[in-house]
Amino acid sequence: MKYDIAIIGAGLGGLVLARVLHLNGIGATIYEAEASASARTQGGLLDMHPHSGQRALRDAGLSDAFSSLTLAGEDAKRVVDQHGTILFDQPGDAACARPEVDRGALRAMLIDALPAATIRWNSKVTNVSLMDRHTVCFADGRSIMADMVVGADGAWSRIRPLLTDLAPAYAGTCFIEIGLTGEPRHRAAIDAIGSGTLIAAAPGKGIMVHRASDGSARGYAALKQPLGSDGAIDFTDLQLAPAFAGWAPSLTVFVRESQIAPVLRPIYALPVGMRWERVPGVTLVGDAAHLMSPFAGEGANLAMLDGAELARAILCHPGDIEAALGAYESALFPRSAEVAAVSARNLELFFGATAPSSVVSLFGGVPQ
Numbered sequence: 001m002k003y004d005i006a007i008i009g010a011g012l013g014g015l016v017l018a019r020v021l022h023l024n025g026i027g028a029t030i031y032e033a034e035a036s037a038s039a040r041t042q043g044g045l046l047d048m049h050p051h052s053g054q055r056a057l058r059d060a061g062l063s064d065a066f067s068s069l070t071l072a073g074e075d076a077k078r079v080v081d082q083h084g085t086i087l088f089d090q091p092g093d094a095a096c097a098r099p100e101v102d103r104g105a106l107r108a109m110l111i112d113a114l115p116a117a118t119i120r121w122n123s124k125v126t127n128v129s130l131m132d133r134h135t136v137c138f139a140d141g142r143s144i145m146a147d148m149v150v151g152a153d154g155a156w157s158r159i160r161p162l163l164t165d166l167a168p169a170y171a172g173t174c175f176i177e178i179g180l181t182g183e184p185r186h187r188a189a190i191d192a193i194g195s196g197t198l199i200a201a202a203p204g205k206g207i208m209v210h211r212a213s214d215g216s217a218r219g220y221a222a223l224k225q226p227l228g229s230d231g232a233i234d235f236t237d238l239q240l241a242p243a244f245a246g247w248a249p250s251l252t253v254f255v256r257e258s259q260i261a262p263v264l265r266p267i268y269a270l271p272v273g274m275r276w277e278r279v280p281g282v283t284l285v286g287d288a289a290h291l292m293s294p295f296a297g298e299g300a301n302l303a304m305l306d307g308a309e310l311a312r313a314i315l316c317h318p319g320d321i322e323a324a325l326g327a328y329e330s331a332l333f334p335r336s337a338e339v340a341a342v343s344a345r346n347l348e349l350f351f352g353a354t355a356p357s358s359v360v361s362l363f364g365g366v367p368q
Contacts, residue, residue: 003321005314006031006136006146008159010119012300013286014152015110016307018118019060024315030114030152031136031144033124037111044210044218045074046106046300047098053301056308065109066101071213074100076196079359084192084200084248088360092195103300125158134281148321149282150310152303155268157288163276168268168291170227171344173351175220175265176240178207178258182215189253190217200251201356205243207251220265221255224351233266267293272344273337275329283325285310290336295346298339306332 005021007014010032018028034040048054048066057066073092080086111119124139128149137143151159155168180186192198193211197219200207209219221240225233240255240262270291283289286303313328349358 003147003319004133004145005029005148005150006134006144007150007152008125008136009151009153009157009286009288010034010037010111010121011152011154011286011303012107012110013303013307014150015107015114016056016060016304017150017152017285017311018307019062019110019113020056020308020311021314022114022118023061024311026311026314028118029144030119031123031125031138032119032121033153035122037108037119037121041104044103045071045100046103047075047096047100047297049098049298049301052298052305056301056304059308059312060110060113062109062113065113066106069101069105069109070099071101072099074196074210076194077199077363078194078197079199079201079356079363080251081356082200082202082244082247082251084250087356088363089194090363125153128159128162128282130162130279130282147281148325151282151284151288152286152307154287155291157284159282160284160288162282163279163284164274166271166274166276168270170233171267171269171293171347172224172226173222173267173293173347174225174233175222175267177218177260177263177265178209178221178254179218179260180216180254180257181259182217186217186253186257187215189250190215192250193217199350199356199359200247201350201359203353203355204351206351206355207244207247207254209254217254218260219254222351225266233264267347269293269340269344272340273333274340275333275337278322278326278329281321281325283310283329289332290340292340292343293347294343295350296339296343298343302336302339305335 005028007030010030021028075096076092077090079088127137129135133145151157197210204224206222209217244252285306310328313324317324
């Protein structure tokens, strides 16, 4: 039986879902609000885990293409205290089981692996009406009918409210983007990163930067910051330099002399263990289903696995949408709850009362 599948959002999870279905002769259409694949940058590096992200890429028939994108040695990690004292130093491993890849390159690979007509850009969803066949309406006045609607549209999903009233909550920590372009005057600070990622942590704050192959460095300053009385974070109140007073100059240079726009990125998360009652013909993948902090390193990996597992469920229940979605969600809920719990715990380890020794322990080192 043929039916129409509408995937809302061209993130990693939605792209994997469409790719695995395409490989198996099932068509799906992705509707993405952005104007094109290059409408915005896609973030930094991702480490692909064997049991999730790499498994999804195998199902998508893209393991070899992925291997050509991996960045040898980029998994190096160095943990320091606020004085710049090295507490943990793990060199990069060319044979790492969790190789690093540029997120933008990974997304481009997945887009290129789909027929050109699969993704409909400039398709911002404004409303979905649930009927025997669902109606999806777009900002430009268009509408389409679909038998299955998959919300792959991220943290602030327009599809999630069809399934649950639960929404992301602020996790108490915000990131501010920082970076240096690699000018000679910053060479010593960038050299202090090592060959991969530097993590300087203390209770309530931290500096995390990654060294790129071109000699530049990008990352985040992190601060525990309460919401204001209006329920928002006032960016003008985030005085980064005073927050890191007394820290080593080799660390504060990333804050004091950052050469990129200081974009504020509050960390939001859905409740650990969130689930919803079955709604005919509708489900979620990725951050739409289980938004969590980035401190388990599983967000993108889990989104890709969601896409592959949903495709597998559809293939295993041909012509029976409800059986497919029921099977998918019965595995999704416990899988995502376990990872979300680890993520919430790790967020506290990074910036809690015992940082940075807790960060050293997290990476398998011995606190000093």
